Amino acid sequence: xxxxxxxxxxxxxxxxxxxxxxxxxxxxxxxxxxxxxxxxxxxxxxxxxxxxxxxxxxxxxxxxxxxxxxxxxxxxxxxxxxxxxxxxxxxxxxxxxxxxxxxxxxxxxxxxxxxxxxxxxxxxxxxxxxxxxxxxxxxxxxxxxxxxxxxxxxxxxxxxxxxxxxxxxxxxxxxxxxxxxxxxxxxx
Amino acid sequence: xxxxxxxxxxxxxxxxxxxxxxxxxxxxxxxxxxxxxxxxxxxxxxxxxxxxxxxxxxxxxxxxxxxxxxxxxxxxxxxxxxxxxxxxxxxxxxxxxxxxxxxxxxxxxxxxxxxxxxxxxxxxxxxxxxxxxxxxxxxxxxxxxxxxxxxxxxxxxxxxxxxxxxxxxxxxxxxxxxxxxxxxxxxxxxxxxxxxxxxxxxxxxxxxxxxxxxxxxxxxxxxxxxxxxxxxxxxxxxxxxxxxxxxxxxxxxxxxxxxxxxxxxxxxxxxxxxxxxxxxxxxxxxxxxxxxxxxxxxxxxxxxxxxxxxxxxxxxxxxxxxxxxxxxxxxxxxxxxxxxxxxxxxxxxxxxxxxxxxxxxxxxxxxxxxxxxxxxxxxxxxxxxxxxxxxxxxxxxxxxxxxxxxxxxxxxxxxxxxxxxxxxxxx
Ligand SMILES: Cc1ncc(COP(=O)(O)O)c(C=O)c1O
Numbered sequence: 126x127x128x129x130x131x132x133x134x135x136x137x138x139x140x141x142x143x144x145x146x147x148x149x150x151x152x153x154x155x156x157x158x159x160x161x162x163x164x165x166x167x168x169x170x171x172x173x174x175x176x177x178x179x180x181x182x183x184x185x186x187x188x189x190x191x192x193x194x195x196x197x198x199x200x201x202x203x204x205x206x207x208x209x210x211x212x213x214x215x216x217x218x219x220x221x222x223x224x225x226x227x228x229x230x231x232x233x234x235x236x237x238x239x240x241x242x243x244x245x246x247x248x249x250x251x252x253x254x255x256x257x258x259x260x261x262x263x264x265x266x267x268x269x270x271x272x273x274x275x276x277x278x279x280x281x282x283x284x285x286x287x288x289x290x291x292x293x294x295x296x297x298x299x300x301x302x303x304x305x306x307x308x309x310x311x312x313x
Numbered sequence: 314x315x316x317x318x319x320x321x322x323x324x325x326x327x328x329x330x331x332x333x334x335x336x337x338x339x340x341x342x343x344x345x346x347x348x349x350x351x352x353x354x355x356x357x358x359x360x361x362x363x364x365x366x367x368x369x370x371x372x373x374x375x376x377x378x379x380x381x382x383x384x385x386x387x388x389x390x391x392x393x394x395x396x397x398x399x400x401x402x403x404x405x406x407x408x409x410x411x412x413x414x415x416x417x418x419x420x421x422x423x424x425x426x427x428x429x430x431x432x433x434x435x436x437x438x439x440x441x442x443x444x445x446x447x448x449x450x451x452x453x454x455x456x457x458x459x460x461x462x463x464x465x466x467x468x469x470x471x472x473x474x475x476x477x478x479x480x481x482x483x484x485x486x487x488x489x490x491x492x493x494x495x496x497x498x499x500x501x502x503x504x505x506x507x508x509x510x511x512x513x514x515x516x517x518x519x520x521x522x523x524x525x526x527x528x529x530x531x532x533x534x535x536x537x538x539x540x541x542x543x544x545x546x547x548x549x550x551x552x553x554x555x556x557x558x559x560x561x562x563x564x565x566x567x568x569x570x571x572x573x574x575x576x577x578x579x580x581x582x583x584x585x586x587x588x589x590x591x592x593x594x595x596x597x598x599x600x601x602x603x604x605x606x607x608x609x610x611x612x613x614x615x616x617x618x619x620x621x622x623x624x625x626x627x628x629x630x631x632x633x634x635x636x637x638x639x640x641x642x643x644x645x646x647x648x649x650x651x652x653x654x655x656x657x658x659x660x661x662x663x664x665x666x667x668x669x670x671x672x673x674x675x676x677x678x679x680x681x682x683x684x685x686x687x688x689x690x691x692x693x694x695x696x697x698x699x700x701x702x703x704x705x706x707x708x709x710x711x712x713x714x715x716x717x718x719x720x721x722x723x724x725x726x727x728x729x730x731x732x733x734x735x736x737x738x739x740x
Contacts, residue, residue, distance in 0.1 A: 238571070278330075282325070
């Protein structure tokens with residue numbers, strides 16, 4: 126595994142994570158529709174990712190058809206990635222909970238503005254990939270070129286066209302990043 | 314694993330940034346999306362777009378795929394996180410101040426600015442309750458002394474129009490940092506090819522795209538680049554960015570969009586509500602112009618230096634203000650901020666005063682007598698008889714537009730032809 130400094134991440138590292146993760150548990154999820162966690166939740170649900178909200182204050186409720194759990198340990202299915210929307214000082218207990226899961230998650234992701242090096246080191250020692258101080262929705266938008274529609278510098282160049290996802294013209298896919306993806310048409 | 318990712322150079326970015334092949338058609342040139350609006354995939358998708366929960370196109374006043382190519386390209390060239398293209402350079406300045414100031418606030422601006430910006434700040438902005446406080450870039454202390462608790466921003470030009478003045482961006486960035494306010498730099502005359510203000514501490518960069526970025530004198534446009542460097546929430550002084558926005562059911566833009574929140578605020582609050590959208594056709598022309606920006610700026614600078622050197626030897630000429638000249642007052646600053654060249658624009662003082670200025674603009678055959686800069690063509694104007702006609706002689710001189718002053722924007726024609734035209738015009 127490559128050694129990361131967690132200040133910047135290679136695009137292929139992020140793309141690899143977003144391309145493999147099928148189930149995300151969102152710790153610190155808010156059902157308030159104007160909170161960032163709700164944005165990310167809805168965005169990945171719309172892309173067909175399974176997203177499981179975690180928040181003890183809202184446990185048992187359903188949001189957009191998804192049941193909210195109190196703790197990671199309560200989720201009755203394997204989780205690929207834990208996405209943490211908690212302040213840095215509350216990250217360590219979440220990572221400890223994640224390390225107790227069987228099977229272990231592949232990825233621990235801390236949101237934009239959140240970084241905890243100690244917790245990251247602990248997760249990495251268990252073979253888990255870590256991303257800190259990033260938003261998976263923004264990273265997905267950046268690497269799929271969707272975010273270019275709102276004038277954001279995606280820091281990517283390509284002479285290959287971006288992949289349009291089935292189900293709509295304004296939804297784009299990540300591709301493999303090797304420039305050989307066909308620009309697939311949506312099915313309407 | 315192909316994890317070594319190259320950082321592309323400036324020339325490559327000028328051509329490729331923002332312009333992947335069109336995902337829908339494969340068109341390699343950027344298509345002109347000449348449409349007012351975009352169909353939604355479904356009702357849910359529409360709701361997500363309106364709520365800022367999904368990335369995508371709604372209506373061309375708020376965003377357009379052709380304009381977006383231009384935005385990403387300029388953001389990449391300036392080293393910013395995002396950009397917003399608008400209808401003119403002046404519109405860019407309105408949107409920047411709209412996002413930073415509330416009525417009764419102040420901003421500090423350099424006295425050495427494009428005359429149109431001085432007018433905009435002195436009159437139109439005052440009617441919004443945005444109060445300009447002027448400071449002299451030749452005296453950095455005047456910026457420090459101008460800071461008050463109401464100060465929300467500092468505004469300067471990198472190379473100032475018209476006089477060939479180079480501003481000490483880094484020194485003024487320090488004043489801004491100490492005051493806890495963003496530094497806004499108008500980089501129109503330098504362009505990111507000659508100077509990248511973000512490297513020296515600018516938090517926001519604006520341009521009149523009408524000038525060198527478009528480069529061909531065929532489109533009016535402006536742009537705002539977000540450096541992603543300013544903390545809008547720290548002192549809770551910027552409610553557009555750090556407070557829940559009632560326009561979007563309580564979203565806090567800085568928290569939601571992180572280091573490109575300023576560009577988003579200018580788009581979803583400023584552009585959406587004030588409305589100065591750029592035409593996609595203009596965006597296409599300007600983005601195409603930018604592909605040759607490095608070549609043009611190099612030639613503009615070489616030609617201008619040769620013309621400045623030639624003019625400073627002429628008996629009809631009292632002085633030449635061009636920072637590329639070794640004798641120029643701003644030469645040391647130019648070597649720091651614009652080492653590749655000083656751009657196209659200079660002012661020239663004629664010994665024959667007002668009449669000599671009028672004679673020169675009437676006699677030239679290659680130079681066009683008009684109010685613009687940054688065309689491939691060489692341009693000339695005599696401010697005292699045109700843009701600054703209404704001012705007293707004393708006011709004209711203070712504004713760098715005394716009766717003897719002629720402003721030149723040197724084009725990329727053969728320099729021998731440019732000099733020959735000036736020679737016959739001066740006779
Ligand atoms: C330095 C500078 N800033 C801003 C502007 C205003 O730009 P626009 O004419 O595109 O509104 C100009 C135009 O001359 C300019 O030279």
